[in-house]
Amino acid sequence: MTSVACGIDIGGSGIKGARVDLDTGEFIGDRIRIVTPQPSTPQAVAEVCKQVLDGLGISDNVPVGIALPAPIVHGKVPFMANLDESWVGVDLNELMQDRLGRSVTALNDADAAGMAEVAFGAAKGVKGTVIVTTLGTGIGSAIIVDGNLVPNTELGHLEIDGYDAEKRASSGQKELQDLSWKKWAKRLQRYYSHVEMLFSPDLFVVGGGVSKKHEKFLPRLTLKTPIVPAQLLNTAGIVGAAYQAARRQSE
Numbered sequence: 001m002t003s004v005a006c007g008i009d010i011g012g013s014g015i016k017g018a019r020v021d022l023d024t025g026e027f028i029g030d031r032i033r034i035v036t037p038q039p040s041t042p043q044a045v046a047e048v049c050k051q052v053l054d055g056l057g058i059s060d061n062v063p064v065g066i067a068l069p070a071p072i073v074h075g076k077v078p079f080m081a082n083l084d085e086s087w088v089g090v091d092l093n094e095l096m097q098d099r100l101g102r103s104v105t106a107l108n109d110a111d112a113a114g115m116a117e118v119a120f121g122a123a124k125g126v127k128g129t130v131i132v133t134t135l136g137t138g139i140g141s142a143i144i145v146d147g148n149l150v151p152n153t154e155l156g157h158l159e160i161d162g163y164d165a166e167k168r169a170s171s172g173q174k175e176l177q178d179l180s181w182k183k184w185a186k187r188l189q190r191y192y193s194h195v196e197m198l199f200s201p202d203l204f205v206v207g208g209g210v211s212k213k214h215e216k217f218l219p220r221l222t223l224k225t226p227i228v229p230a231q232l233l234n235t236a237g238i239v240g241a242a243y244q245a246a247r248r249q250s251e
C-alpha cells in the first residue's frame with residue numbers, strides 16, 4: 001500500500017482536506033479548510049473539492065478519498081440528511097470524475113472516521129465488534145467487526161421514543177436546544193443503551209468535535225460496554241478517507 005494519500009472530509013460547515021502519512025496517520029503539511037458553499041449542491045461542493053486538491057498540489061498518482069455525510073451505496077447517495085437534497089441519486093465518483101478529471105474513493109464520513117480509529121486510534125487492535133459514533137450536526141456510525149467495516153450503518157437515524165435519534169442526541173441538537181451536559185448525557189444514555197441492546201458491541205468509540213470534551217459527558221453514562229473517546233478527533237474523517245483510498249488502490 002502506498003504510504004501517502006489525500007483525504008477530503010465534506011461537512012455541513014466546512015470542507016477539509018490534507019495529505020496523510022499512512023504510516024503514522026498524521027497530516028503531512030497543512031490542512032485546507034473551505035467553508036461549505038450554500039446551497040451545498042453536488043456541483044458547488046465538487047468545485048470546492050477541486051480547490052482543495054489544487055491547494056494541496058495533489059498529483060494524479062496520489063489516491064484521493066472523499067468522505068460525505070451520507071450513505072454511499074455502490075457509489076450513489078440514497079438519501080441526504082444534512083446537505084442539499086439534490087445529492088440524492090448522485091454517483092459521487094462520476095461527479096468527481098467530471099469535475100476533477102480523476103477517480104476517487106467515496107465513503108460515508110463516519111465509516112471513514114471509524115476506519116481511522118481502527119488503523120491509528122482508539123480501536124486499533126480491538127477484536128470483536130466496535131461501534132464508532134460521531135457526534136456532530138448528525139450522528140454518524142461505523143460498525144467494525146474484527147477490523148472489517150460493515151458500511152453505511154446509519155445508526156444516527158434509529159427511531160427511539162418516536163424520534164429520529166440524531167434529532168435528540170447529536171451535539172448539534174445540544175447546541176440548538178442549549179442543553180446542559182447533564183440533560184444531553186441523559187439523551188446519550190438512552191441512545192447508547194438502545195444501540196448496546198441491539199448490537200452487544202465490545203467497544204464504543206465516541207468521535208466528533210465534542211469528543212474533545214468527553215470528560216463532561218462520558219463519565220455520566222452507565223453502560224456494560226466500555227465507551228472511550230476517539231483519538232483522532234477532527235482529523236479522523238480525512239485520515240480515514242485517505243486510508244480507504246490507499247487500500248482500494250492496492251487491491
Ligand code: BGC
Pocket residue numbers: 068069070071080081082108109110111134136137138139140141154156166
Ligand atoms: C447521515 C450519516 C452521517 C452522519 C454524520 C447523518 O445524518 O445520515 O450518513 O454519517 O449524519 O455526518
